[in-house]
Every structure is written in C-alpha cells, then in structure tokens.
Amino acid sequence: MQILLVLIVLTAILTFFYMRQARFGKLPAGERLARIEKSAHYKDGSFRNLIEKPTLTAGHSILGELYKTLFIKYPNRSPVDSLPSVKTDLKNLPIDNNLIVWFGHSSFYMQLDGKRFLADPVFSGSASPIPGSVKAYKGSDIYTAQEMPEIDYLLISHDHYDHLDYETILALKNKVKRVVCGLGVGAHFELWGYSPEQIIEKDWSEKVEVAPGYTIFTESTHHDSGRGFTRSKALWLSFLIQSPTMKVYYSGDGGHDNRFAEIGKKYGAIDWAIMECGQYNEAWQSVHELPEEVAQATVQLQAKNMLPVHHSKFTLANHAWNxxxxxxxxxxxxxxxxxxxxxxxxxxxxxDHAQVFTKWWEAVN
Known part of the structure; x- marks a missing residue:
C-alpha cells in the first residue's frame, strides 16, 4: 500500500511538471477573460453549447467506453499500407485560382478570390501531447509548415490537439498575417509568441471584414475545448467565408443540431461545405456527427459540393479507418x-464542376 501511494504521488508530481510545458497553452486571464465573461455563451466559468445535452449518449458510460477502448480489439482501425498522396507546390499555385488542398484529418489550405487560408494545420505527425501516441498514418504527413506560402488568415476551429498543433503553430509564426479563432484561444497564441495584432478572437455570430464584399463569419458548433484537465474555457467555432464569388463553410468539430438548417437559411445556398466526418462513436454522438448526420447537415446547408474531413490521418475512435x-x-x-x-x-x-474524384481508399489495406 505504501509503495502504491508513493507511485501515485510521484505520478501526480511528474504530471504537474510535465503539464507546465508551453505546448499545453494558457488559460484566458485579464482583459481577455473580462471579454469572455461578457459573452452570452459563457456561464459559471465555462462556455456552453446553445442546446446543452450530455456528452455521452444514454445507455453508455465513461467506464464502459474506456473498457472497450482498452480491452476490445477493433479491426482495421489503422491502415497497414501507406496512404496515397500528392506533393503539390503550394507556393507556386496561381493566386487567382480558387482551390483547396487537404492534408488529412481537418487540415486544409484554401485559395479564394485572391486570399490564402489555412485551417487547423497539424504537421507534427502527432495529435496528442503524450509522446509516441496518436501518430499520423504512413503517407498522411508529407507536408510541413515550411512548405506553406504566406497565409492571410489562419483559421482555428478550437484548441484540441488534433486541430491546434503546438509545433506547427510555432513554425508558422512568421508566415501568418492574421489568426481567426474563438474567444480565449488567443491566450495560447500569445504564449507561443504571436503578437496581439495578429490575433482576432470572435464569439458566435460575429464577423471579420476581409475586404469589400469579402467576410469571414464565425458561427456556432456543438462541441467543447481544452488542452489540460480544464474544459470549455475557450470557444469552439465553425466558419462561413463569403468571398465576392463564392460561399465556403467549414464545420469544425461538433454533433448534429439545428444550426445547419439555420446557417443555410441565413446565408443561402453554399458552394462548398467542408464537413467533419470521422472519429465518431454513437456513445459521443452529441459532439461528433455520424456519417448519416453529415449527409443530412450538408443538405440542410443547401451545399452544392461537400468535402469530408476529420479522417484518414489519426485514429481517435474505434471504427475502421476507412x-x-x-x-x-x-x-x-x-x-x-x-x-x-x-x-x-x-x-x-x-x-471545376466536372472534376472527378476516385475511391482511392478502396485500394489501401
């Protein structure tokens, strides 16, 4: 019993000092916290979803899900083969071409009417602060921060490790003109050396004016946030980018609710919807959509095209990788x-409405 107690104390001490690393970020304080406390979505010390509901679906328990993850072997959770990929020279893409390049999981680069965007970039090969865990699949991590062009707007949906990557954010610091993120997320960026002038923190239903007729709208999602043991101290977002010629929506992470129908009504038909589709489980359906809900949400958004993301890089759920x-x-x-x-x-x-895409995953074991 004494040995067990000593081990518990040592583990607690090591955890305390390990979590003092900069990669864990910083909680909002001072003027930033004062602004957060004025938000209608912040209550009793935490941000809240518009419709509050339990994270775990009825009939599921934390212990039950932990047991399944630790002791039940689920087939094909990670690919054996290297994933196919293309190395595009991003720095020399004509800026007048409207395009998206997906990097696996939720990371993507976008050019839209002369502006360059980068969303939730994770180029470190890992989606966890624990060394050796949650590693990128073979072939899925071929891009680096150094290969990115100058970025007009870095979009961060929320501060979980698979969307806000410490090493990547440090490496991008001199390439990024502006960061657009949820209230509170800017505390991480300032700790990591970004200037206050680079950081634009927004609440739901706010906007960033890019140029005349060109706006980034920050909208809600149903999720949470946190990089340590504290949760929901910084806000999670989705984005609607309205350029002079096109509307693009990025869902960020979140379970299904009526926001998709409301966004569709608010902005009208959307040209491209970039939708979270992966790392889901019926047990936590409230915070990560199931594929059938993704399809439903895309229809509700009145989207003409849909690009599914949040898959094919990291194993964060028990379903098969494909x-x-x-x-x-x-x-x-x-x-x-x-x-x-x-x-x-x-x-x-x-x-290009005639561009053809293959079922590339069917050839991967």
Missing part, C-alpha cells in the same frame, strides 16, 4: 450535392 469514407459515399447517393474525395495533397478546383 469507414467514414465508405459511409459518407453511401449516404451521399442521390443527394443534391456533389461529394469530393481527394487524396492528400490533391488540388480541388472549386470552380
């Missing part, structure tokens, strides 16, 4: 939108 692509392909049959399934690094031409 299940999200198989299911979203199935559920997209006979829907009014076109499904785009590029390989990592492939250029998606936003104005």
């Amino acid at each position: 299940e999200p692509l198989n299911k979203i392909t199935e559920f997209s049959n006979h829907k009014p939108y076109r499904l785009a399934t590029p390989i990592i690094g492939e250029v998606v031409h936003l104005n």
Whole structure:
C-alpha cells in the first residue's frame, strides 16, 4: 500500500511538471477573460453549447467506453499500407485560382478570390501531447509548415490537439498575417509568441471584414475545448467565408443540431461545405456527427459540393479507418450535392464542376 501511494504521488508530481510545458497553452486571464465573461455563451466559468445535452449518449458510460477502448480489439482501425498522396507546390499555385488542398484529418489550405487560408494545420505527425501516441498514418504527413506560402488568415476551429498543433503553430509564426479563432484561444497564441495584432478572437455570430464584399463569419458548433484537465474555457467555432464569388463553410468539430438548417437559411445556398466526418462513436454522438448526420447537415446547408474531413490521418475512435469514407459515399447517393474525395495533397478546383474524384481508399489495406 505504501509503495502504491508513493507511485501515485510521484505520478501526480511528474504530471504537474510535465503539464507546465508551453505546448499545453494558457488559460484566458485579464482583459481577455473580462471579454469572455461578457459573452452570452459563457456561464459559471465555462462556455456552453446553445442546446446543452450530455456528452455521452444514454445507455453508455465513461467506464464502459474506456473498457472497450482498452480491452476490445477493433479491426482495421489503422491502415497497414501507406496512404496515397500528392506533393503539390503550394507556393507556386496561381493566386487567382480558387482551390483547396487537404492534408488529412481537418487540415486544409484554401485559395479564394485572391486570399490564402489555412485551417487547423497539424504537421507534427502527432495529435496528442503524450509522446509516441496518436501518430499520423504512413503517407498522411508529407507536408510541413515550411512548405506553406504566406497565409492571410489562419483559421482555428478550437484548441484540441488534433486541430491546434503546438509545433506547427510555432513554425508558422512568421508566415501568418492574421489568426481567426474563438474567444480565449488567443491566450495560447500569445504564449507561443504571436503578437496581439495578429490575433482576432470572435464569439458566435460575429464577423471579420476581409475586404469589400469579402467576410469571414464565425458561427456556432456543438462541441467543447481544452488542452489540460480544464474544459470549455475557450470557444469552439465553425466558419462561413463569403468571398465576392463564392460561399465556403467549414464545420469544425461538433454533433448534429439545428444550426445547419439555420446557417443555410441565413446565408443561402453554399458552394462548398467542408464537413467533419470521422472519429465518431454513437456513445459521443452529441459532439461528433455520424456519417448519416453529415449527409443530412450538408443538405440542410443547401451545399452544392461537400468535402469530408476529420479522417484518414489519426485514429481517435474505434471504427475502421476507412469507414467514414465508405459511409459518407453511401449516404451521399442521390443527394443534391456533389461529394469530393481527394487524396492528400490533391488540388480541388472549386470552380471545376466536372472534376472527378476516385475511391482511392478502396485500394489501401
């Protein structure tokens, strides 16, 4: 018993000092916290979803899900083969071309009417602060921060490790003009050396004026945040980018609710929807959509084209690694939108309605 107690104390001490590393970020304080406390979505010390509901679906428990993850072997959770990819020279893409390049999981580069965007970049090869855990699949991590061009707007949906990557953010510091993120997330960026002038922190239903007729709208999602043991101290976002010629929506992470229908009504038909589709489980359906819900949400958004993301780089759930692509392909049959399934690094031409995408995952073991 004494040995066990000593081990527990030592573990607690080591954890305390390990979590003092800069990679864990910083909680909002001072003027930043004062602004957060004025938000209608902040209550009793935490941000809240518009419709509050339990994270775990009825009939599931934390212990039960932990047992399944630790002791039940689920098949095909990670690919054996290297994933196919294309190395595109991002710095020399003509700036007047409207395009998206997906890097696996939720990271993507976008050019839209002369502006360059980078969303939730993770180029470190890991989605966890614990060394050796949650590593990128072979072939899925071929891009680096150094290969990015100068970025006009870095979009951060929330501060979880698979969306806000410490090493990547440090490496991008001199390439990024502006960061657009949720209230509170800017505390991490300032700790990591970004200037206050670079950081634009927004609440839901706010906007960033890019140029005349060109706006980034920050909208809600149903999720949470946190990089340590404290949760929901910084806000999670989705984005609607309205350029002079096109509307693009990025969902960020979050479970299904009526926001998609409301966003569709608010902004009208959306040209491209970039939708979270992967790392889901019926047990936590409230904070990560199932594929059938992704298809439903895309219809509610009145989207003409849909690019599924949040898959094919990290294993963060118990489903087969290729299940999200198989299911979203199935559920997209006979829907009014076109499904785009590029390989990592492939250029998606936003104005090319005839571009063909393959079922590349079917050839990967």
